[in-house]
Amino acid sequence: MEEIIIRKAMPEDLPVLLLAEQELINAERPFDPTLVPGEFYYYDLEEMIESEDAEVLIATWDGLFAGCGHASIRPGKPYNNFDRQAFLGFMYVVPEHRGKDIIQRIIGELKKWTEKKGLDEIRLQVYADNIAAIKAYEKVGFEKLLIDMRLK
Incomplete structure (x- = not known):
């Protein structure tokens, strides 16, 4: 029987995580014409x-x-009704x-990690055209809040 295990990432997981980050970047390139060519990194994993103040998980x-x-703690803006928030990112599945x-x-x-940290605001960003990701996030209760627009 196949078993999924979710666990905290360890330093020895860094090589596979760095590869996953490049796969994530490659998957997001079609959604963002502003990404620079070649290899770069979103995170300091x-x-x-x-x-x-961060939790990196591996499945x-x-x-x-x-x-x-991953989740990381970020400060709220002066106009938010919360002081701190959890920001989710690095969502990747093979x-x-x-x-x-x-x-x-x-x-x-x-x-669960954000609750232990005393946070009740959780945010993430997703490309507007990444319909599969949006559906996955909506499935766990996320709601659309803001659309980031650009003009070249």
Whole structure:
């Protein structure tokens, strides 16, 4: 029987996480013409793994890497009715494991982490044309709030 395990990322997971980050960036390139060509990184994953203000999780399927996600604590804006918020990101699932509720399980564990940190506001960003991701986030209760627009 196949088993999904969600666990905290460890420093030794960094190589697979860095590869997953590049896969995530490649998947998002069609949605964002402003991304620079070549390799770059969204996150300092090594720092996040060690931080008390961030939680990086890994999903494994029968012991093999299947996905990941993170939450980090960010300050609220002076006009928000909250002082701090959790920001979710680095949501990635290996293509052959998509549709198996892995992201929902990761978000569930990240929600538990945010509750332990005393946070009740959780935010994330998703490209407007990334319909599959939007549906996955709505499935766990996220609602659309703001559309970021640009003019070149």
